[in-house]
Amino acid sequence: MSVPYALLALLSESPKYGQRLQSEFEARTGRVWPLNVGQVYTTLQRLERDGLVEADGEGEGARKQYRIAPAGRRELEDWLRTPPELVPPPRDELVIKVLVALEVPGTDVHEILQVHRRHVIEVMQRYTAVKAAATEGDLPLALVADAELFRLEAIVRWLDAADVRLKQADPSSQHSEVSPTPTTDPEATPATEVSQ
Amino acid sequence: MTTALELRNVSKTYGSGPSEVHALTEIELSVHEGELVAVMGPSGSGKSTLLTIAGSLERPTAGQVFVDGVDLANASRSEQARMRRRSIGYVFQDFNLLPGLTALENVTLPLELDGVPARAARKSAQQALDELQVTERAGRYPDELSGGERQRVAIARAIVGKRKLLLADEPTGALDSVNGEAVMRLLRAATHRDVAGVVVTHDAQLASWADRVVFIRDGHIIDQTHPVPGPESLLAAGEPS
Numbered sequence: 001m002s003v004p005y006a007l008l009a010l011l012s013e014s015p016k017y018g019q020r021l022q023s024e025f026e027a028r029t030g031r032v033w034p035l036n037v038g039q040v041y042t043t044l045q046r047l048e049r050d051g052l053v054e055a056d057g058e059g060e061g062a063r064k065q066y067r068i069a070p071a072g073r074r075e076l077e078d079w080l081r082t083p084p085e086l087v088p089p090p091r092d093e094l095v096i097k098v099l100v101a102l103e104v105p106g107t108d109v110h111e112i113l114q115v116h117r118r119h120v121i122e123v124m125q126r127y128t129a130v131k132a133a134a135t136e137g138d139l140p141l142a143l144v145a146d147a148e149l150f151r152l153e154a155i156v157r158w159l160d161a162a163d164v165r166l167k168q169a170d171p172s173s174q175h176s177e178v179s180p181t182p183t184t185d186p187e188a189t190p191a192t193e194v195s196q
Numbered sequence: 197m198t199t200a201l202e203l204r205n206v207s208k209t210y211g212s213g214p215s216e217v218h219a220l221t222e223i224e225l226s227v228h229e230g231e232l233v234a235v236m237g238p239s240g241s242g243k244s245t246l247l248t249i250a251g252s253l254e255r256p257t258a259g260q261v262f263v264d265g266v267d268l269a270n271a272s273r274s275e276q277a278r279m280r281r282r283s284i285g286y287v288f289q290d291f292n293l294l295p296g297l298t299a300l301e302n303v304t305l306p307l308e309l310d311g312v313p314a315r316a317a318r319k320s321a322q323q324a325l326d327e328l329q330v331t332e333r334a335g336r337y338p339d340e341l342s343g344g345e346r347q348r349v350a351i352a353r354a355i356v357g358k359r360k361l362l363l364a365d366e367p368t369g370a371l372d373s374v375n376g377e378a379v380m381r382l383l384r385a386a387t388h389r390d391v392a393g394v395v396v397t398h399d400a401q402l403a404s405w406a407d408r409v410v411f412i413r414d415g416h417i418i419d420q421t422h423p424v425p426g427p428e429s430l431l432a433a434g435e436p437s
Contacts, residue, residue: 114411114418117411118411121236121400121404121409122422122424124400124401124403125404125409125424126424127404128401128404128405129424131377132381132384132405149404150401152400153399153400153401156400160238160398163238164238
């Protein structure tokens, strides 16, 4: 969805050829989104058809230089201010796994939560390593890594909250010491508000 | 690799009888020189107790605590004190700088307490401040420093001299996430020289700066992360649309 707008943004600085648009797109998105040059040209053709960009010069593809049209500028300004879809369908896979785990007899849900917590933190370590290795001036990469890290951190916080809710819902786990592999009573069905 | 910190079968119990609380149970943990380990757990999980025992600020009820090859859990009080002064550095959540001393004097203090001559102590302290990039703040008092600068000075004090073990309890305190990240970069750089670092935190983003994350729950180490693969696998994961 956002590639046409990213190209409009690059063209809003100055007219450019397709090849240059491709390399600038990759550089400015922290090089985490590869974009092939064919996709650049098909997108440009669509933008031209819709009157959002204009092409200089004759011929095909690489010989054409593109500039942003006034309608393209207005379209870009509108897009920057349009909120993205923030309400995903309520069927997050991890939430479903945990809800299902509550119903499987003999399953230690705390252990399931920990498996996922460890996995998420391992992914976070990899994003942090990307950030640590990045050159100091690489602002796009830092912003992209931050976005992923905050998203993953939210998952860890949800897992932590789920741990607490499960304990509160299960009086048998209220000991000062819990064995390393505590068993959860499958009959004690904790409230479903964990899915919120 | 040299093991800088090793906890062997460490347990800590507070109180006795019905009010007995098991803060730590049979903890096994080794940290190598050059390794930064994060201990992650909710409040009350025993993570701060683990840190104070590793730093010899508290004795375990059972088990052994080796720092740089010396068993601190069973050492004399004077030997423990010597290790605290020379081999172990601490970074606390609230910085704990002494308000009446300048940044340089705060960093010099642990060396002076250890009997290092003043001139040599000042030189080492200056080096530590240089490393933390707060050289020009050496003459300022803590209340003249920003939060980030205070934390840099606190880290300089923790690594000054020849320390083997750097211990930090929620070291980014109330700093915002970007300044907190700067602190973790500094701790990482400090440990990657040849110091072992242990950071206690409940914050997943801070923990992700560590080479290894150890999970603690109800006084037990329940899990730890696997070695981190290279970042390459993350990039170029998907085509944009």
